[in-house]
Amino acid sequence: MTGYEVPRKFPTTVVGSYPKLEPAKIALKRLRKGEASEEELRPFFEQAIRIAVEDQVKAGVDIISDGEQTREDMVVFFAERVEGYMPGEWVKIFDNVYFRKPIIYSQVKWVRPLTVEDWKTATRFSMGRPVKGILTGPYTMIEWSFDLHYRDRYEAIIALAKEIRKEIEALVNAGAKYIQVDEPALSTRPWREEAEIAGEALKILFKGIEAKKIVHICFGRVEEILPYILDYPVDQFDLEFKNSDFRLLPYLKEYGYDKELGYGVIDVHTTQIETVEEILESIDRLMKLDILPPEKVYIDPDCGLKRLPRDIALAKLKNMVEAAKIARERW
Amino acid sequence: MKVWGMVLGGYPRGRLARYSLRDRERGTIRSSQFSVEMLKTHAEVIGVQKAAGLPVVVDGMIGWHDIFRPFIRNWRNVSVDGLLRYFDNNFFYRIPVFTGEPDIIEPVWPGRVAEFSLLADPARLKIVLPGPVTMALMSKNKAGLSTEELAERIAYLLRREVELTLEYNVYVQIDEPILSMRNAEEHWAGLAVELANNIISGVEDRSIIAVYFDFPSKKILETLLGVRAKYVSLDIVDSPRRAEENALPLDDHVPVVGVVDGRRIHEDRISDTILSIIKKLSGSGDEIVLTTTTWMDLIPFRYALKKTNILGRMVDFIAERLGGEAVKLWR
Numbered sequence: 001m002t003g004y005e006v007p008r009k010f011p012t013t014v015v016g017s018y019p020k021l022e023p024a025k026i027a028l029k030r031l032r033k034g035e036a037s038e039e040e041l042r043p044f045f046e047q048a049i050r051i052a053v054e055d056q057v058k059a060g061v062d063i064i065s066d067g068e069q070t071r072e073d074m075v076v077f078f079a080e081r082v083e084g085y086m087p088g089e090w091v092k093i094f095d096n097v098y099f100r101k102p103i104i105y106s107q108v109k110w111v112r113p114l115t116v117e118d119w120k121t122a123t124r125f126s127m128g129r130p131v132k133g134i135l136t137g138p139y140t141m142i143e144w145s146f147d148l149h150y151r152d153r154y155e156a157i158i159a160l161a162k163e164i165r166k167e168i169e170a171l172v173n174a175g176a177k178y179i180q181v182d183e184p185a186l187s188t189r190p191w192r193e194e195a196e197i198a199g200e201a202l203k204i205l206f207k208g209i210e211a212k213k214i215v216h217i218c219f220g221r222v223e224e225i226l227p228y229i230l231d232y233p234v235d236q237f238d239l240e241f242k243n244s245d246f247r248l249l250p251y252l253k254e255y256g257y258d259k260e261l262g263y264g265v266i267d268v269h270t271t272q273i274e275t276v277e278e279i280l281e282s283i284d285r286l287m288k289l290d291i292l293p294p295e296k297v298y299i300d301p302d303c304g305l306k307r308l309p310r311d312i313a314l315a316k317l318k319n320m321v322e323a324a325k326i327a328r329e330r331w
Numbered sequence: 332m333k334v335w336g337m338v339l340g341g342y343p344r345g346r347l348a349r350y351s352l353r354d355r356e357r358g359t360i361r362s363s364q365f366s367v368e369m370l371k372t373h374a375e376v377i378g379v380q381k382a383a384g385l386p387v388v389v390d391g392m393i394g395w396h397d398i399f400r401p402f403i404r405n406w407r408n409v410s411v412d413g414l415l416r417y418f419d420n421n422f423f424y425r426i427p428v429f430t431g432e433p434d435i436i437e438p439v440w441p442g443r444v445a446e447f448s449l450l451a452d453p454a455r456l457k458i459v460l461p462g463p464v465t466m467a468l469m470s471k472n473k474a475g476l477s478t479e480e481l482a483e484r485i486a487y488l489l490r491r492e493v494e495l496t497l498e499y500n501v502y503v504q505i506d507e508p509i510l511s512m513r514n515a516e517e518h519w520a521g522l523a524v525e526l527a528n529n530i531i532s533g534v535e536d537r538s539i540i541a542v543y544f545d546f547p548s549k550k551i552l553e554t555l556l557g558v559r560a561k562y563v564s565l566d567i568v569d570s571p572r573r574a575e576e577n578a579l580p581l582d583d584h585v586p587v588v589g590v591v592d593g594r595r596i597h598e599d600r601i602s603d604t605i606l607s608i609i610k611k612l613s614g615s616g617d618e619i620v621l622t623t624t625t626w627m628d629l630i631p632f633r634y635a636l637k638k639t640n641i642l643g644r645m646v647d648f649i650a651e652r653l654g655g656e657a658v659k660l661w662r
């Protein structure tokens with residue numbers, strides 16, 4: 001791996017998913033139909049990861065991802081590979097789009113690395129750029145599954161946290177320097193008791209882990225849960241701002257936020273491409289509040305880019321990188 | 332004590348409906364064929380409710396992408412924007428954007444009621460309307476109106492839906508889930524009550540106001556009791572502890588109690604806690620209606636059918652436990 005120097009100020013990154021590329025679409029379809037095994041389809045997935053990585057590199061993103069090309073969905077992917085889960089049936093996410101909401105039917109158990117091969121593949125094509133290891137957190141996994149076994153959310157979340165911890169260890173052993181745990185469900189119940197459950201789980205996940213520890217939360221009432229999560233054992237919160245019109249900003253100031261911040265400046269729910277000036281304005285908006293130095297601000301999209309067309313996603317990333325470059329001069 | 336049951340709201344889509352909707356989006360199905368395919372699912376869900384002995388049924392709202400969409404599509408000066416999470420679900424609705432005072436191009440319910448009343452007979456059909464306060468607060472308001480004015484205008488249009496279905500003697504349900512939020516403000520509840528009273532004028536004895544996803548605060552509930560709807564529907568399973576703390580006798584209203592979990596797939600059971608909440612809500616009343624905690628559109632289709640059947644059995648069970656009489660369609 002060649003040494004890539006991540007900029008000191010306003011490094012750019014992604015939250016994780018990239019639009020599904022054709023080889024991955026074909027492979028996932030064949031996998032679902034049982035026409036071929038994961039091993040047989042691996043070349044397709046590797047090709048998709050390669051393209052996703054090349055796009056991010058082309059855009060100039062500093063800390064990249066594998067584009068989550070092998071993941072049918074952020075929950076289903078893990079559920080299908082952790083013992084104790086069984087496949088679910090189709091449940092609506094929006095419009096006429098569905099996911100196969102998985103079912104926990106017995107004790108959950110990690111049996112083999114789940115994401116390490118994808119991380120290694122991405123790293124091979126990343127031109128030295130660091131690749132995030134990205135996992136769906138236990139809180140979200142349980143919230144977005146049907147639980148027929150534990151029937152007690154706390155018990156289920158803690159049990160799963162202990163198993164996901166093994167995946168984090170596997171990623172770190174493979175060389176991952178950035179570990180991101182996605183907990184979008186946390187913003188949906190912004191209450192102290194919920195934050196405490198998720199916090200317990202994060203302690204299990206991250207205790208003694210030697211990597212940059214990130215938790216991603218998005219699309220909900222994050223401002224309400226913020227005071228209860230600030231002492232989470234993480235280095236960085238990666239949060240959505242753009243879609244909610246930066247509603248969260250004054251609360252960061254109010255609560256004396258001082259961790260690193262993954263600052264979402266790209267709306268992933270619209271195909272409208274943010275201009276460089278618009279993104280710069282977003283960065284200025286944060287910096288003028290004098291909450292964090294630029295060294296603690298990571299510029300990224302609100303969330304994964306999977307719902308966008310590839311050309312739009314790429315254009316958004318390019319503008320984001322361009323804006324970050326200018327911001328580095330400015331701040 | 333009379334005990335009867337009705338499903339709260341929409342059903343999920345089975346394979347047939349999903350594929351028909353997909354084909355319509357692709358333009359590969361004729362309009363007449365699409366209507367036939369969708370009718371099959373509507374007939375199935377109506378049939379299942381009747382088989383469960385429910386005297387009031389919903390048509391399932393199978394084609395609705397979310398509770399707001401059919402109204403948005405049929406109204407002037409409102410369109411849809413990006414996606415936003417719908418309460419604490421892994422489900423996203425499209426944000427209505429009001430750009431002027433909305434007006435009806437075509438009402439949503441009269442055609443449906445004409446179509447489905449015969450199928451429902453001898454059960455009575457229920458129409459479900461988005462609560463004007465929930466809708467106004469969950470929209471982007473670029474109409475130059477205050478939130479209150481927008482909600483009032485929405486209520487005016489919803490009133491038209493009621494007027495145009497009067498001849499069918501339908502039940503009318505107004506959904507105000509936003510009042511279950513822990514940060515819900517009392518004046519929202521006051522406005523919801525005032526507007527609901529306008530919408531249901533003349534049909535109070537077959538009207539329901541529904542609050543779900545959580546149990547409302549005591550103050551919100553007290554305010555809610557100002558509604559002239561005969562029925563007040565509350566979700567007591569999502570957070571039984573909160574329901575236990577905040578429940579109070581519903582005075583002159585008949586409680587519609589969400590006891591069958593509409594968002595999870597396990598077999599429902601009635602605990603002593605749930606039973607005591609039901610008793611508390613009913614006070615000295617002589618009628619109780621059982622329902623699903625929420626719409627069932629976020630669980631797989633076959634589970635929704637199963638839950639309908641459970642609801643029917645629950646009516647018998649609770650009637651027996653309360654020493655009352657189960658009122659079933661076929662008895």
